[in-house]
Amino acid sequence: MSTRPDDVSPDEREARIAELRALRRARMRKLAVRSTLGVMSLLLLAAVLVYWLLQTVTGRDVLLAQIIARLPAGSTLTWKSVEGPLSGPLTLRGVDFRYEDIHFTAERVYLDPDLRPLLRRRLQLDVLEIDKATLDLPKDDEPFELPRWPDVLPDIKMPLAIQADKLVIDGLRVTSAREPLINVQRATGAIDIGNGYVHADRLVINSDLADFTLHGGYAPRDNFRTDLVATAVFPAPLGRTPARLGLAAHGDRAQMSAAVSGNAPAPVRATVTVVGETAPTWHFVGTADGLDLALFGAAEDSTPLSFDLKADGKRGTMDVQGWVVYDEQKVVIDPSHLQIAGDVLTVDPLAIHALDGSATVRGRADFSDRENPDFDFHAIVRGFTWGEDAANEIGADADFD
Numbered sequence: 018m019s020t021r022p023d024d025v026s027p028d029e030r031e032a033r034i035a036e037l038r039a040l041r042r043a044r045m046r047k048l049a050v051r052s053t054l055g056v057m058s059l060l061l062l063a064a065v066l067v068y069w070l071l072q073t074v075t076g077r078d079v080l081l082a083q084i085i086a087r088l089p090a091g092s093t094l095t096w097k098s099v100e101g102p103l104s105g106p107l108t109l110r111g112v113d114f115r116y117e118d119i120h121f122t123a124e125r126v127y128l129d130p131d132l133r134p135l136l137r138r139r140l141q142l143d144v145l146e147i148d149k150a151t152l153d154l155p156k157d158d159e160p161f162e163l164p165r166w167p168d169v170l171p172d173i174k175m176p177l178a179i180q181a182d183k184l185v186i187d188g189l190r191v192t193s194a195r196e197p198l199i200n201v202q203r204a205t206g207a208i209d210i211g212n213g214y215v216h217a218d219r220l221v222i223n224s225d226l227a228d229f230t231l232h233g234g235y236a237p238r239d240n241f242r243t244d245l246v247a248t249a250v251f252p253a254p255l256g257r258t259p260a261r262l263g264l265a266a267h268g269d270r271a272q273m274s275a276a277v278s279g280n281a282p283a284p285v286r287a288t289v290t291v292v293g294e295t296a297p298t299w300h301f302v303g304t305a306d307g308l309d310l311a312l313f314g315a316a317e318d319s320t321p322l323s324f325d326l327k328a329d330g331k332r333g334t335m336d337v338q339g340w341v342v343y344d345e346q347k348v349v350i351d352p353s354h355l356q357i358a359g360d361v362l363t364v365d366p367l368a369i370h371a372l373d374g375s376a377t378v379r380g381r382a383d384f385s386d387r388e389n390p391d392f393d394f395h396a397i398v399r400g401f402t403w404g405e406d407a408a409n410e411i412g413a414d415a416d417f418d
Contacts, residue, residue: 092116094114095113096113097111108125119152121152123148127146129144142181145181150186154194163362166299174212175212184208186205187202212238215235216235226251232247245264248263251314259312260313262279264277281309285305286305297331298329303325307322322342336352350367351368351370352368360385364380367379380395381394394417
């Protein structure tokens with residue numbers, strides 16, 4: 018015979034409720050213990066898996082395969098041998114990387130990586146050492162274009178962002194379509210470079226062109242934000258003073274300034290400022306006293322070049338004046354006016370004094386057809402004379418179209 022609720026005393030009811038609560042707490046404790054054991058088992062399994070990936074040869078090869086799989090389409094990365102765990106330090110020998118028309122090789126690449134950023138296609142390294150490397154870049158076959166702001170500023174395109182807190186390069190030969198560009202004997206410092214930005218921290222480059230130092234950043238993706246200081250010391254023959262130049266650039270697309278100064282071997286100074294994003298105004302001042310272009314490899318002889326030039330512009334217009342002296346010949350540029358509108362360069366006029374005479378040029382050059390630009394100029398030359406002495410002096414007056 019069952020007991021009805023009305024037949025249960027209050028004490029019995031409370032005892033029953035307490036018993037049910039105790040059973041529930043016991044079940045919850047069991048569930049908590051099971052959940053804790055499950056989480057601990059998963060964490061232990063994950064730790065074992067991470068250790069296997071980072072500290073074992075098999076795990077290293079598996080994860081390297083995943084890294085290769087995350088490279089951009091059309092790129093390949095191979096190596097002849099690999100030493101060390103993926104957690105680092107890691108040494109790759111016989112490295113070969115190809116991306117579109119870019120080809121990079123290295124006899125040895127030593128790196129101490131931080132693997133977490135790889136999921137974001139970013140290679141972050143505590144140490145990066147490269148020995149006996151080559152880098153072949155595609156040749157720029159783009160047809161000539163008149164300069165436009167800010168298109169005149171270089172862009173930076175990278176398939177993979179790379180940050181190296183300590184960079185050491187021993188031998189890097191850079192070519193363009195296998196034509197030599199620069200041969201780097203050694204480079205040290207730190208660098209962070211990716212798609213649309215680069216930052217160098219006390220980067221020192223010793224090369225056949227010059228010894229360079231760079232510090233600061235340049236970010237085309239961030240409105241061309243620039244804060245960069247660079248120096249260059251160019252090689253010179255024994256007994257000659259080497260050319261030394263420094264560059265300081267600061268600003269962004271809205272307002273940017275750059276200054277070049279140094280000695281080559283006499284003082285050289287040039288500054289340019291650009292203000293405005295859509296309709297920029299700009300100002301240039303440059304002076305040099307005995308500039309030796311042979312020190313830069315731009316001329317075979319050491320004929321000095323001196324100049325004092327000033328130019329102001331807005332959008333595509335330019336007003337220029339000043340003088341240039343080369344090989345004892347002086348050319349004075351009277352106030353002259355040039356304009357760039359789209360693909361058309363207009364000169365109206367370019368007026369100069371040279372060879373004891375004068376010349377005035379007016380006309381236009383249309384580069385709309387990149388393969389076959391159109392030129393239409395008229396030049397008036399009056400009183401040009403040249404010759405070693407009065408006996409064999411030659412004079413010229415002419416109109417040219």
